[in-house]
Amino acid sequence: MDIRTNEPFWLIKNAMPTSYPSLQEDLETEVVVLGGGITGALIAYQLLQENYKVVLLEKRDVFNGSSAASTAMLQYEIDVSLHQLLDQVGVAVAVSSYKECEKAIFNLEKLAKEIKSECDFTRKKSVYFTTKKRDIDFLRKEYATRKEHGFKVTWLEAEQVQALGIEKGRAAILSASGACMDPYKFTQDLLKVCVSKGLTIYDRTKVTSITHDKGTVQLKTENGKKVTATHVVHCTGYESVQTVKEDIVALKSTYAMASEIVPKMPASFKKHIFWDTSNPYLYFRDTPDGRILMGGGDEKFKNAKARNNLLPKKEKTLTKASNDTFGGIPFILDYSWAGTFGETKDGLPYIGKPDATKNEHYVLGFGGNGITFSVMGMQAIGASLEGKPHPFLEYYKFGR
Ligand SMILES: Cc1cc2nc3c(=O)[nH]c(=O)nc-3n(C[C@H](O)[C@H](O)[C@H](O)COP(=O)(O)OP(=O)(O)OC[C@H]3O[C@@H](n4cnc5c(N)ncnc54)[C@H](O)[C@@H]3O)c2cc1C
Numbered sequence: 001m002d003i004r005t006n007e008p009f010w011l012i013k014n015a016m017p018t019s020y021p022s023l024q025e026d027l028e029t030e031v032v033v034l035g036g037g038i039t040g041a042l043i044a045y046q047l048l049q050e051n052y053k054v055v056l057l058e059k060r061d062v063f064n065g066s067s068a069a070s071t072a073m074l075q076y077e078i079d080v081s082l083h084q085l086l087d088q089v090g091v092a093v094a095v096s097s098y099k100e101c102e103k104a105i106f107n108l109e110k111l112a113k114e115i116k117s118e119c120d121f122t123r124k125k126s127v128y129f130t131t132k133k134r135d136i137d138f139l140r141k142e143y144a145t146r147k148e149h150g151f152k153v154t155w156l157e158a159e160q161v162q163a164l165g166i167e168k169g170r171a172a173i174l175s176a177s178g179a180c181m182d183p184y185k186f187t188q189d190l191l192k193v194c195v196s197k198g199l200t201i202y203d204r205t206k207v208t209s210i211t212h213d214k215g216t217v218q219l220k221t222e223n224g225k226k227v228t229a230t231h232v233v234h235c236t237g238y239e240s241v242q243t244v245k246e247d248i249v250a251l252k253s254t255y256a257m258a259s260e261i262v263p264k265m266p267a268s269f270k271k272h273i274f275w276d277t278s279n280p281y282l283y284f285r286d287t288p289d290g291r292i293l294m295g296g297g298d299e300k301f302k303n304a305k306a307r308n309n310l311l312p313k314k315e316k317t318l319t320k321a322s323n324d325t326f327g328g329i330p331f332i333l334d335y336s337w338a339g340t341f342g343e344t345k346d347g348l349p350y351i352g353k354p355d356a357t358k359n360e361h362y363v364l365g366f367g368g369n370g371i372t373f374s375v376m377g378m379q380a381i382g383a384s385l386e387g388k389p390h391p392f393l394e395y396y397k398f399g400r
Contacts (some may be wrong), residue, residue, distance in 0.1 A: 007337045008068040009258040009293065010184035011089045019187055022063065023202040026226045029055040031385070032219055035235035036062035038070070038183050039374040041190040041361050045111075045237050046378040048197045052385070055218070055227065056191075056199060059206035063187045066237050069339030071256050071293050072371060073273045073285050074179040076102035076151075079368045080347030088346050092393045094185040095149050097348055100392075102151075102177050104375035109179065115193045119186035126178035129161050131168040131325070135277040143173045144307075152176035164268045167327045178273050180285050183273060183371065191194055194266045210243075210360065217359055231385050233360040235374075238340050240364055242352055246398055249342035249366050252280075253307035256295035256315040257336040258287065259322075262329055265290045269329060274398075275368075282321055283368070292331055294322050301340055311338050320321055344365040349373035352384050354398040361385065362398075 021249045033044045036058030047054045072108065076098055078085065085094035112121040130139055161169025167364040191201060206222040219227040234240055238251060265286055275283040280298035287293050297314045301307060313335050322331035343366065344350070350364040361384045365373030376392060383390035 002049070007335050007336050008256075008339075009287070009337075010182060011064075011068050011336060014184045014188075018062065018191070020203040021224050022202040022204040022223070023057065023221055023227070024223075026228075026229045027055065029053050029200075032056070032057060032217070032227055032229045032232045033087040033230055033235055034219075035065070035237065036191070036201065036203060037065045037067035037235065037237055038063070038106055038187045038237035039237065039365055039377065040155075040369055041187045041194065042374050042378050043233055044194050044199050044362055044379055046381055047191055047233070047385075048199060050196055050382045054199050055229070056194075057207055057221070057227070058203040059222075062191060062201065063184055063202050065239070066339050066341070067183055067187060069337055070178045070183050070184040070257060070330075070331045070371065071283065071285060072181050072274075073110065073272065073283060074181065075129060075275075075369050076177055076370055076372065077126060077175065077275075078347045079343060080148065082143045083141050085347065086145065088156045089348070091180060091377050091396075094395040096391065097395065098149070098151065101369060101372045101374050104372040105177055105179050108138065108181075108372070108375050111190075112181065115189055117186050117189035119181045119183070119189060121179060121181040121186070122288075124178045124180055124273045124285070125271060127156075127161075127164060127172050127272045128175070128277070129156075129166055129169050129172035129274060130277040131166065131170060134155065135171060136171045137358070139171050139173060139277060144172065165266055165274065165326050165328050166274070167325070167388070180273060181336065182288075209387060212358055215359075231361060233362065234362045234364075237364070238342050238366075240362060244362065244398070246354060248364070248398070249344050251301035252298040252341045252342040253301045253338060254280075254295060255297040255311065255318060255336065255338050256293070257315065257318055258334050259292040260332040260334045261290045262292065267320050269326070276325070281368075282318075283327065284322070284326070291334065292322060292326070292329060294318065294331070296321065297369060298341065304340075306338065307338050311336060314338070349377065349378050349396050350398055351377050351396040352398060
C-alpha cells in the first residue's frame with residue numbers, strides 16, 4: 001500500500017535518511033518490532049528499557065511511512081471532543097484518554113531531552129477555534145466539560161480570537177498543553193540511541209508472512225529470510241489494515257502543506273497551534289524556520305492514485321482556507337503532500353493483541369494525535385508481552 005506522496009517537508013528539510021542494512025540472513029530474537037516509523041522507534045526504545053532483545057524490521061527506509069507526512073502537532077485533544085467521547089465510551093475511559101494524552105506530551109518532551117534530540121520540541125498553547133456562529137454552542141459545551149474535568153482551558157471571545165490573527169474568529173478554547181516537534185529528527189535520534197542500547201535495525205526488509213509454531217513467531221521476509229521471535233509488535237500504522245481482520249479504522253486521504261518562509265511571523269502564531277471545528281478540520285502550526293505548516297481537506301480513501309490526483313486541487317483550496325483564516329499571514333505555497341490517515345469510531349487507538357492466543361501485539365496510534373497515542377503505547381507494551389493487565393489494554397482493546 002502506498003501511504004503518502006513524495007514531498008513531505010521533513011524529508012526535504014533533513015535530507016538523506018540514515019541508512020541501515022537489509023536482512024540477509026536468518027536470525028532469532030525475543031521481540032521483533034515491525035515498522036520503523038515514530039511508533040516503532042518509541043516501542044523499540046521502551047522494550048530495550050525493559051531489557052528485551054529487540055530487532056526492528058522496516059520495509060522502506062526508516063521514517064518513510066506516514067510519520068514522514070505528519071505535521072507533528074502534539075495535542076491532548078482527541079479528534080472526538082471530550083463531551084462526545086463521554087457519551088460514547090463513558091467517563092472513566094474518556095477522561096483518562098484525554099489526561100493520558102496530556103501526560104504523553106510531557107513524557108515525549110522528557111524523552112526528547114533525555115536522548116538530547118535536536119527535534120526542536122517546543123511547548124505551545126493549543127487554540128480550538130470556530131469561525132462559524134453555529135459551532136459556538138458546541139465549543140461552549142466542550143469548554144464546560146473540559147473545565148469540569150480539570151483541564152487548564154480558557155474561553156476566548158471573538159475579539160480575543162481575532163487578536164490571535166484569526167480574522168473571522170468567533171470563539172475558541174485555549175488550552176495550556178500542546179507542543180510541536182520535528183518528528184523525523186526525533187525518530188532518527190531515538191533510533192540511534194536504541195542502536196547504542198542493542199537494537200538491530202534492518203530496513204528495506206519487507207515481512208511477507210507471519211506464522212506461529214510451538215510458542216514462537218516466524219516471520220518470512222520478501223527475500224526469503226526467516227526471523228524467529230517470541231513476540232512481534234506491529235507498529236505498521238495504517239498498513240495494519242492488511243493484517244488485522246477486524247474493521248478498526250476508516251482510511252482517509254489527507255493533505256498537508258508548508259508555506260515559504262514568512263518574513264515576519266507574528267509572535268502569536270509562533271506561540272500557538274491551531275485547529276478548527278470544521279469537519280474535516282483545518283490545522284496550523286509554525287516551523288522553526290518560520291513557515292506555516294497546515295493541513296486538512298480529508299476525503300474518504302479510495303486508492304493512492306485517486307488521493308494523489310487530488311493534490312493540485314487541495315493545494316488551491318487549502319491555500320485559500322489558510323488565507324481566509326490568517327489573512328494577515330499570506331500563505332505562499334512551497335511544499336505540499338498527500339498522506340493516508342485513519343479514524344477509529346471513537347477516535348481512540350488500538351493497543352494489544354487482536355488474538356489472545358498469539359504473541360502478536362499492535363500499537364496503532366490512529367487519528368490526529370497518533371503520535372501522543374503511540375507514546376501512551378509505551379506504557380502498556382510490556383504488560384501486553386507479559387500477559388498482565390493494564391488499563392490501556394482494556395480501554396484500547398481489539399473487539400471493543
Ligand atoms: C498528513 C498527516 C498529518 C498528521 N499530523 C499529525 C499531527 O499533527 N499530530 C499527530 O500526533 N499525528 C499526526 N498524524 C498521524 C501520525 O503521523 C501517525 O499517527 C504516525 O506517524 C504513525 O506512525 P507509525 O510509526 O505508527 O506509522 P508509519 O510511520 O506509517 O510507520 C509504519 C511503518 O511500518 C512499515 N511496514 C508496514 N508493513 C510492513 C511490513 N510488512 N514489513 C516491514 N515494514 C512494514 C512501513 O513501511 C512504515 O514505515 C498525521 C498523519 C498524516 C498523514
